[in-house]
Amino acid sequence: MEKGMRRDIGLLALTMTGLGSIIGSGWLFGAWKAAKVAGPGALVAWILGVIVILLIGLTYAELGSMFPQSGGMVRYAHYSHGSFVGFLSGWANWIAIVSVIPVEAEASIQYMSSWPWHWAAWTHGLYHNKTLTPPGLVLAGVLVLIYFFLNYWTVKVFARSNTTITVFKFIIPALTVIGLMAAGFHGQNFTQYGGFTPNGWSSVLTAIATSGVIFAFNGFQSPVNLAGEARNPSRNIPLAVMGSILLAGVIYLLLQIAFIGAVRGNMLTHGWAGLNLNSPFADLALSLGVNWLAIVLFLDAFVSPSGTGITYTATTARMVHGMQQNGYFPSVFGRIHPLYGVPRAAMWLNLVIAYIFMLMFRGWGELSGVISVATLISYVTGPISVIAFRRMGDAVKRPVKVRGMSVIAPIAFIFASLILYWAQWPLTGEVIVVIVIGLPIYFYYMAKGGWQDIGRQIRSGIWLIVYLLWMALISFLGSKQFGGSNVIPYGIDMVVVAISALLFYVWGVRSAFAKPNFRDGDANTAQSE
Template identity: 25%
Template sequence: MSDEELAKDLGPLAALTIGVGTMIGAGIFVLPGTAVLRVGPLAAVTFVLGGVIALFTALSASELGTAMPKSGGAYFYINEALGPLFGSISGWANWLGLAFASAFYMYGLGEYVNTLVGAPAVALGPLSLEAAQIIGLIGALFFIAVNYVGAKETGGLQIVIVLMLLGILGIFTFVGLLNANLDSLTPFAPPGAVGDVLPVTAIVFVSYLGFVQITSVAEEIKDPGRNLPRAVIGSVLLVTVVYALFLVVLLAAVPNELVAGNDTAVVDAASLLFGQYSIFGFDLSLLGWGLLLFGGLLATASSANASILSSSRINFAMGREKIITPNLNEIHPRFGTPYRSIAVTGALILVFLLLGNLELLATAGSVLHLIVYGLLNLALIVMREAEPPGYDPDFTVPLYPFVPIIGAITSFALIIYIEPLVILLSGGLTLFAALWYFLYARRKVENAGVLAEWILSRSDELPETAVSAATSVRPEGDDYRVMVPLANPATEKHLITLASAIAHQYDGTVVAVNIANVPDQTSLEAARERGAHNAAHDLLEQAQSDAETFGVNVETHVVLSHRTFEEVFDAARTYGADVTVMGWGEDSHGAPGRAESAIDELAKSLPCDFLVFKDRGFDASRILVPTAGGPASDLSAGVARVLQAEFDAEVTLLHVTDDEELGQEFLTEWADEHGLSDAELLVETGDVEANIARAAEDATMLVIGATETGLLSRLVRGSLVLEVLYDVDCSVLLTERAHKRGLYDRLFGSSDRSTDTAATGVTTEPKTPDLCNPEDTPRTDDE
């Protein structure tokens, strides 16, 4: 479940070895041959440069990790800061990148084991599997099982593996130093090698994929405020020093020709160096060969183990944030691990092992991680600039903002040096992650992210395009949003009261908006500079104060516009409104009886449900709801339920018909279907408008569905709602559902309407909770 927590089982040494164990693998045992072939002794510089680039991201990751020690690491920080769209991209990239890397390490493990045992290839139907793949599949199953039983066992195994590996590398370095000759390092920069430094750095950067993975288990680290930065930064520094020292010693101790282009250069070099020594007459070349071969086995095994551990936690965090199904969050009752996440991750690793090759698996993992690293640095900038509540890191990045800016630029820039086919594959996966958000996750996630909230809170200062962009990707599973366009201080309190009552019942947010009209002759930028919106802030501050008395969240926005009424509809779209509550004046717009203006009637559809309030004092004690059925009266019923729950209102339902018996049957059934079975039922015959006016004499508020009569028909013969509006003394609340209609219906009205109050047309599927849905029962004060 989403409130499950992971036990803090990982000490500082275990956390450090997760990063070191993931990084010390192909960087030493495979890539030196490729690097030396292209840049000679400058290969050592490429590894150092890769470490420096990684260090910038390590610093950013450390600050974010101490501020938010949550499982998921980089994914969680990006999702929290940049929002769920980038969270989806980073989550899938990090998760799949680690799965690719794990498959690569297991494939490498298979290669080393196959060197010892010489296993044959196997054909499984149409698939022909190399011996390394078969061995890698067996190894993957083993490490998946180890992770399944718990992080504590994993951390203990990781410590043993890494310490043994560092010991083997230390022995090799010591023997290499005894045979080092600095002349072997000349020329240090062969002709043309300098221009290849960055491309080679991009290749060897795959060796630095492990440090951020420490943050993915931050929720399980003891004292993360202290131990997490030490583990993250320390792992990068330690591995960079090991890489540089090891490679310099390697190139100084053996001929460069032995290393260049040789994927087994380390093993061959060990055989050569140890072969110069003997004990009791026994040549030690076989010992050196076996020692480094065993080291290669440990390196690939530790890298795979740490990657599986971290990738399953990212998968777990994505489920917790509903980017993927939260069912993956379930914690094993015995082992305390997200066992479903580990199982899914393990399945992906096995599939990649079956279908991929060494080069594809390695480079795909590298590109996907560079995308994540670039976004992670941007996430730090957002958190620093937005200063959200609760952001209080124990460790802060020095030299801000230069560190995260350089980290973002260098991470994204290195991608261009990767094989184009792999970049295309990674781009396709990124597109998939974005589509996944829009087609699946957007309806489920709730957290809009710090960046979106920061932009929307400054909507009057920032360009409209930025505000629209932030809203266009806003999650649809976010809280219920009630927008209130405000202009008149005299009616502000009543509109806010109505909006707050709805928001309170559905744990939603009131979005108070003032649309400041700017003459066409004045540019919006000029109006902003001269403070044309300043007067609106007093009105919005009062609105915020009034709304907060209901205990609801409040947003306030000022919109500068050359339009007034039409801007309301754009604002509803921009701020993601589920329902808009607005005032009704004598000549508010050119379409009596509807929420839309005449121009908007022809050009647009309602973006959300609308409640239009004719204010004759706010008193919700006795509410009259006339109904003949239809979506508009469904919304009227929803409003009545809210007011009944919030103000203990008495609700009367009115149905005017020619047959009282059928009318009583209809109204009883309608009341039950709309959660108003306890309302007073009133069935009348005769003139519809006269009966509504007569029943409204005892009401304090009339809630009625807006007419669906078309534009031309209304202009010719008027509107039912308009006449009732002026015949009653109480306040009137017009309700109209979000809808999309064709041009014919816009001009002449819906062909299947039975009465003016039966709103028809094609309704859009509302968000949840739905004001019209009786199953979305408003809460009571004792809940």
């Protein structure tokens, strides 16, 4: 067990942590945004999204049982491939996840700006032209501070409050599905107004990456990041990861069906792309006269995003702690409070970063696509690391061995690469640049340590740099359906991505260290627990 960390979180709390992270602002906006991009074909986007995340989640479930440590998502690539790959993967994951904290607060305020009551007319000035106004930003900042203090004293407070909130978050989506279907379900919406895929199948694929699908399921990693504080992690981590993904997948699919069926015909005069709603489910409920549901949704717009914000405040602090243990951050961020057992310095750092993101991106829609792409970049190392550890044999203990992983891992890597491509140029290129920008921090700490073993670290990680540059190039040259310059035509572009992804997968697995790159015996200790 890691020094200072307490194993106080059981299976139910871990599963609720994953489910609570997944069912956040994504469910309030995801169905609308996916339908706006892909029409009724958004249903296929959610199904494919669940399959891909489940495959990726299986790789991290096995890794989480092998290394039951806090901030685990930023450690595995470091252990298998060294500091260079570990830093890039951890940096991408941290950037993606820490920015979720302000996004959840912004989502709550955006819903609040649509309150229909006459006494709440002042709230209409909180959100304008797809961004929060200064008063809206202040209220969002207060919410972020509340998330912070709910995690500041003890992990038990976090676990108990999150479990209670998640039960509520599970009930409200169920009521929304029932309420909308009972009030008015228009089956013709699935075939009229441009058909099932009004913008073509390419829009269905793009919706997976940019319309909140991948963004919504990012929360599956929360149980993994809390592995250092979990009871019986070798059993509970895989169960919590898989359980939260499957439960959330059913909820999101039902929500998408209810949303598409509830839209009134006069709202689709300009097609699905013209469906503009500030508070999607609440606006639909009001249009159908289901006022009680609208009131519940306006209340839940605080509960669901806040539950996710609370969870991510906890897990991102553990990620910073993990990156410090890898040697990427100053030692102060690795300190655990002796009484409360939480990494407080890491929490303060994330609070500052959250406020910076809030000032830079003042609306839910601005950040969800960026977060999804950045997270996908961090996900690609999981399938490679899990197979690399299997090739190491007895050098690494493996409490849980997922069947068929030799097939699951390459498929997960290929699909993650495809979704990264489907996110469309220039978004793919922009996020890749953001990830590469973090490298000066890595080289600073390597220089501070005397450039120890730098050649070996770079050799084990050059595949990832080439992979990122290649994906950016393919995105630029790809078909116009995915924002490219159409040098590579539609259809052939996806074949090129899939084949090249398989080649990079093989390269990545073979680039791993012959023995795990443990630091100070910490991973060995974790495995012996």
